[in-house]
Amino acid sequence: xxxxxxxxxxxxxxxxxxxxxxxxxxxxxxxxxxxxxxxxxxxxxxxxxxxxxxxxxxxxxxxxxxxxxxxxxxxxxxxxxxxxxxxxxxxxxxxxxxxxxxxxxxxxxxxxxxxxxxxxxxxxxxxxxxxxxxxxxxxxxxxxxxxxxxxxxxxxxxxxxxxxxxxxxxxxxxxxxxxxxxxxxxxxxxxxxxxxxxxxxxxxxxxxxxxxxxxxxxxxxxxxxxxxxxxxxxxxxxxxxxxxxxxxxxxxxxxxxxxxxxxxxxxxxxxxxxxxxxxxxxxxxxxxxxxxxxxxxxxxxxxxxxxxxxxxxxxxxxxxxxxxxxxxxxxxxxxxxxxxxxxxxxxxxxxxxxxxxxxxxxxxxxxxxxxxxxxxxxxxxxxxxxxxxxxxxxxxxxxxxxxxxxxxxxxxxxxxxxxxxxxxxxxxxxxxxxxxxxxxxxxxxxxxxxxxx
Amino acid sequence: xxxxxxxxxxxxxxxxxxxxxxxxxxxxxxxxxxxxxxxxxxxxxxxxxxxxxxxxxxxxxxxxxxxxxxxxxxxxxxxxxxxxxxxxxxxxxxxxxxxxxxxxxxxxxxxxxxxxxxxxxxxxxxxxxxxxxxxxxxxxxxxxxxxxxxxxxxxxxxxxxxxxxxxxxxxxxxxxxxxxxxxxxxxxxxxxxxxxxxxxxxxxxxxxx
Numbered sequence: 001x002x003x004x005x006x007x008x009x010x011x012x013x014x015x016x017x018x019x020x021x022x023x024x025x026x027x028x029x030x031x032x033x034x035x036x037x038x039x040x041x042x043x044x045x046x047x048x049x050x051x052x053x054x055x056x057x058x059x060x061x062x063x064x065x066x067x068x069x070x071x072x073x074x075x076x077x078x079x080x081x082x083x084x085x086x087x088x089x090x091x092x093x094x095x096x097x098x099x100x101x102x103x104x105x106x107x108x109x110x111x112x113x114x115x116x117x118x119x120x121x122x123x124x125x126x127x128x129x130x131x132x133x134x135x136x137x138x139x140x141x142x143x144x145x146x147x148x149x150x151x152x153x154x155x156x157x158x159x160x161x162x163x164x165x166x167x168x169x170x171x172x173x174x175x176x177x178x179x180x181x182x183x184x185x186x187x188x189x190x191x192x193x194x195x196x197x198x199x200x201x202x203x204x205x206x207x208x209x210x211x212x213x214x215x216x217x218x219x220x221x222x223x224x225x226x227x228x229x230x231x232x233x234x235x236x237x238x239x240x241x242x243x244x245x246x247x248x249x250x251x252x253x254x255x256x257x258x259x260x261x262x263x264x265x266x267x268x269x270x271x272x273x274x275x276x277x278x279x280x281x282x283x284x285x286x287x288x289x290x291x292x293x294x295x296x297x298x299x300x301x302x303x304x305x306x307x308x309x310x311x312x313x314x315x316x317x318x319x320x321x322x323x324x325x326x327x328x329x330x331x332x333x334x335x336x337x338x339x340x341x342x343x344x345x346x347x348x349x350x351x352x353x354x355x356x357x358x359x360x361x362x363x364x365x366x367x368x369x370x371x372x373x374x375x376x377x378x379x380x381x382x383x384x385x386x387x388x389x390x391x392x393x394x395x396x397x398x399x400x401x402x403x404x405x406x407x408x409x410x411x412x413x414x415x416x417x418x419x420x421x422x423x424x425x426x427x428x429x430x431x432x433x434x435x436x437x438x439x440x441x442x443x444x445x446x447x448x449x450x451x452x453x
Numbered sequence: 454x455x456x457x458x459x460x461x462x463x464x465x466x467x468x469x470x471x472x473x474x475x476x477x478x479x480x481x482x483x484x485x486x487x488x489x490x491x492x493x494x495x496x497x498x499x500x501x502x503x504x505x506x507x508x509x510x511x512x513x514x515x516x517x518x519x520x521x522x523x524x525x526x527x528x529x530x531x532x533x534x535x536x537x538x539x540x541x542x543x544x545x546x547x548x549x550x551x552x553x554x555x556x557x558x559x560x561x562x563x564x565x566x567x568x569x570x571x572x573x574x575x576x577x578x579x580x581x582x583x584x585x586x587x588x589x590x591x592x593x594x595x596x597x598x599x600x601x602x603x604x605x606x607x608x609x610x611x612x613x614x615x616x617x618x619x620x621x622x623x624x625x626x627x628x629x630x631x632x633x634x635x636x637x638x639x640x641x642x643x644x645x646x647x648x649x650x651x652x653x654x655x656x657x658x659x660x661x662x
Contacts, residue, residue, distance in 0.1 A: 307577050311569070351527075451513035 007448045009276040011439060018432040021271040029424040036418030043411045051411050057141045059411050062379040063419040064109035066372050072225055073257015074099035075188050082214035087446030088285055091277050094438050095264050098430045101192040104185040110177055117170055144168040144238040154388060157239040168235055176231055180224045187217055195438050202440035225250055233378050240320040244305040251301045255294035256371040262286050262364035266357050277437055280355040281450050287354025294367050299341040323381040327403025336377055340370040477611040477659040478631040479642055481651035486512045489626035492649040493518040496628055503634035507627040529598050530591045537590035541583040550574040611657050
């Protein structure tokens with residue numbers, strides 16, 4: 001398309017590099033990360049606020065998946081722009097590349113889980129220590145890793161899970177995990193590295209290279225993200241299965257990733273950077289993506305998964321949703337539906353809402369909060385015992401009427417501050433050391449002059 | 454050798470102004486989108502209301518230069534969607550869960566209909582239909598609302614008579630001012646358009662009825 005307006009964006013480093021700006025955010029994030037992690041460890045080990053070991057582990061997993069989702073969403077943004085040869089996004093792509101490049105640290109989040117295998121071997125969750133805590137072991141997080149305990153407590157479930165042990169076993173689990181983190185780390189790093197190289201050389205063939213490899217990247221991304229969701233979240237309830245689970249997590253990644261992109265870009269702009277580079281037109285398009293993928297697509301997939309299971313009404317499938325609609329979980333599920341879909345759908349449907357930066361910023365932070373809650377909702381609940389014993393649905397509901405979600409446990413906050421703080425520290429460090437625009441992208445002119453009308 | 458006498462109509466017959474078909478308007482041709490944007494800006498400032506710009510492709514910033522107000526179409530689509538949701542819900546509730554009668558030319562009675570042991574009022578089962586009807590009514594309203602507001606479909610337009618105007622699908626950009634504009638005054642508007650840097654200004658006749 002033709003734009004007759006003269007492009008007046010300042011492309012000097014004064015506008016495109018943070019320099020000393022943002023150092024306060026970086027150091028604050030570093031301190032918050034250390035304090036948060038230490039406090040989390042303290043709460044976890046002392047068992048304060050009734051915190052159990054499995055809650056501690058799940059909280060780690062949930063917050064790790066949250067920051068992982070941000071980076072995976074941003075990574076999706078990067079290669080999908082190359083795949084579609086998009087011009088408009090050249091002005092915002094570097095921020096996505098930076099967020100995605102955090103994936104090179106994805107392996108760190110798996111260390112505590114690896115430690116479970118090293119510490120516990122096949123430790124039985126049932127035995128426990130002197131304080132009544134379950135012994136450390138992989139069975140604490142993944143029931144399939146401790147079949148003896150499952151056989152003892154839930155023989156019917158164990159029957160189902162035994163058939164899956166060819167997939168769900170420690171060795172294969174870790175081989176897959178290695179494949180995921182290595183692919184994510186290398187691929188996201190490759191996109192950032194080459195984009196930075198193009199900043200220096202202006203070599204157009206780099207863009208051709210991106211476009212050539214964006215396709216294979218998309219395929220591998222789809223596979224790794226799906227199986228990572230199966231491995232790390234769906235297998236927490238190993239008897240349960242849903243082929244849509246991976247897509248659901250992907251929708252969550254888009255929510256978190258696009259929302260974080262908006263937050264980072266608008267925050268950077270408040271330092272007087274990226275002026276006239278990222279304008280209302282780009283904000284509107286980022287808002288559209290957040291709206292379409294983060295709200296509508298998420299709700300569409302979430303409902304599709306729910307409705308099939310609700311309609312078929314097969315016990316080994318419904319248990320997972322039953323756990324999420326009894327007691328406090330019922331309230332939380334409704335909150336999630338309202339906050340992740342209904343409210344932002346109405347709030348962000350009009351054009352003007354996406355073009356006002358403070359409003360869009362508010363919406364992005366809101367969506368980040370609910371992306372976090374979505375993962376809490378996915379990871380935290382355990383299928384109530386009554387599901388295996390009760391004869392009617394109402395019996396389960398009544399027995400679980402007082403079930404609490406654990407959302408008020410301070411560990412949720414400390415863990416979020418710890419892992420989230422570390423993530424922000426990593427991100428701000430790179431934001432401050434990198435030019436924030438792919439300055440010699442061959443489509444940059446198109447991106448700068450982009451208008452929605 | 455035979456000479457065939459053919460009648461070639463004059464390109465621009467000069468006839469008595471009083472007897473010509475009335476003027477529909479003036480078109481001004483521009484070479485570049487940049488010149489068109491500037492011209493559009495000036496036409497808007499001059500206070501014309503019945504005018505338009507015609508281009509081979511979307512020119513960014515033209516809406517702003519012309520001062521075009523946002524369309525009401527999204528609002529129509531939103532309420533059409535809302536209507537779809539409501540109608541689909543009521544239809545399913547009435548045919549599955551409610552058993553009162555309404556008069557729709559004849560008396561129609563709702564029929565509680567048990568399907569696969571689900572509750573009569575099963576919202577999850579209703580949602581796919583509600584979703585689809587919402588999309589259906591939104592899309593239809595969007596397309597036909599756009600047609601109506603653009604006065605489409607339309608088989609002919611006075612502009613189509615101009616040979617010059619044909620290049621609007623290729624590489625020329627036009628400002629069109631209609632004679633029904635209260636500010637339109639033939640000679641003055643022509644001078645005005647020429648002053649904007651138009652490469653040509655041409656008069657368009659009203660369709661003869």
